[in-house]
Amino acid sequence: MALRHFLTLRDLSTAELNRVIARAQELKKLQHENKLYQPFTGKVLGMIFEKSSTRTRVSFEAGMSQFGGSAIFLSPRDTQLGRGEPIEDSARVISSMLDIVMIRTFGHDIVERFASYSKVPVINALTDDHHPCQLLADVQTFVEHRGSIEGKTVAWIGDGNNMCNSYIEAAHMWGFKLKIAAPKGYEPKPEFLSEFAHCAELVESAEDAAVNADLIVTDVWASMGQEEEQKIREAAFADYQVNERLMSLAHPDCLFMHCLPAHRGEEISETMLDHLNAVVWDEAENRLHAQKALMEFLILENLKPN
Ligand code: CP
Ligand code: NVA
Secondary structure, eight states: OOOBBBSSSGOOOOHHHHHHHHHHHHHHHHHHHHHHTTTTTTEEEEESSOOOOSSHHHHHHHHHHHHOOEEEOOOGGSSSGTTTTOOOHHHHEEEEEHHHEEEESSHHHHHHHHHHHHHHHHEEESSSSHHHHHHHHHHHHHHHHHSOOTTEEEEEEEEEEEEHHHHHHHHHTTTTTEEEOTTTOOOOHHHHHTTTTTTEEEEESHHHHHHHHHEEEOSSEEEEEEGHHHHHHHHHHHGGOOHHHHHHOTTOOEEEEEOOOOOOOBBBBBBBSSSSTTTTTHHHHHHHOOOOOOOOHHHHHHHHOO
C-alpha cells in the first residue's frame, strides 16, 4: 500500500476527510474533559518551519504531546536545510528517525519532493499554494456551528492565495459553492480554477460574493514572503475589506472566519473579530483538534498491513 500523506485536501477522500472531522470533535471533547488519551507514546513528530507560525506550531506540538509523543522543531536557521542540504537527502535522513513530519515552506514542490523521499507520512502545514490543515479546522468549525457544509454558499473575499486555493479544493471535496471576489491580478491561477468550475466561480465584487453567503472568509492581503508588496496590495485590495456592512448582505446566520493572524483596518474592519457571527477563536482552537485527528489518521493508516 502506498504511503499516505496530506499535501492537499485531495490526498484524502471525502469520506476520510469527514472521518477526520468527526474524530476531531471526539478528541476535542476528550481534551475539554481533561481525559488523557495517549496512543502515541514514544512517537516523534518533526516540524520543519521555513516560515513563521503561532497556531500551526503550537497546535502540532501540543497535539503530539497530548498524544503521549513528542515533537522536534526544525528551523532552517539551525539545521543543514538552511545551508543547502538537498531536500531529498534531508527527507531520507529525517524520516528514518521520526514517525511523522509536518512542513511549512515556500514552494509546494518542496513538500512534494520531501514526501516522495520520506518513509513516514508528511503533512503540508502551509506552502505558497495550499493550506489544507486550516481547512480541516474551518470545516470542523462550520459543522459545529451550523451542521453540514454540503450545499452551502461560501464567499472568499481577497487574495487568490494558498488559503483561497485550499477553499477551492474544499468546495470540490465537501460539495459547497465557492464565490471568489479578488482584485484584478490577484485571482487564483486560471488553470487551477478551471479544474473546479463546477464548484468555484469568480464574481465581480466583494458585495456579489457576500450576497446570500452562509460563510464569509478572508485572509491577509500580503502573505508571508510578500511583505515588500504590502503598500501596493493595500491599494489594490481597498474595496475588499470584510466589515459589518458586507456581513449584512449575507444570510443573517452567515459565519465569519479568518485563519489569522488578522490585520484590523486592512482585510477586516477594526471590530470584525467581535462580530456576533465571527467564529475565529473556535476556528483557531480547532487547529489543535483537527490536526490531532489528522495525525492519528495518517499514523494508523500507514500502520495497516500491506
Ligand atoms: N492560521 C495559521 O496557520 O496561523 P499561523 O501562521 O500562526 O500558524
Ligand atoms: N495566506 C497567509 C496565511 C497565513 C496563515 C500566508 O501564507 O501568509
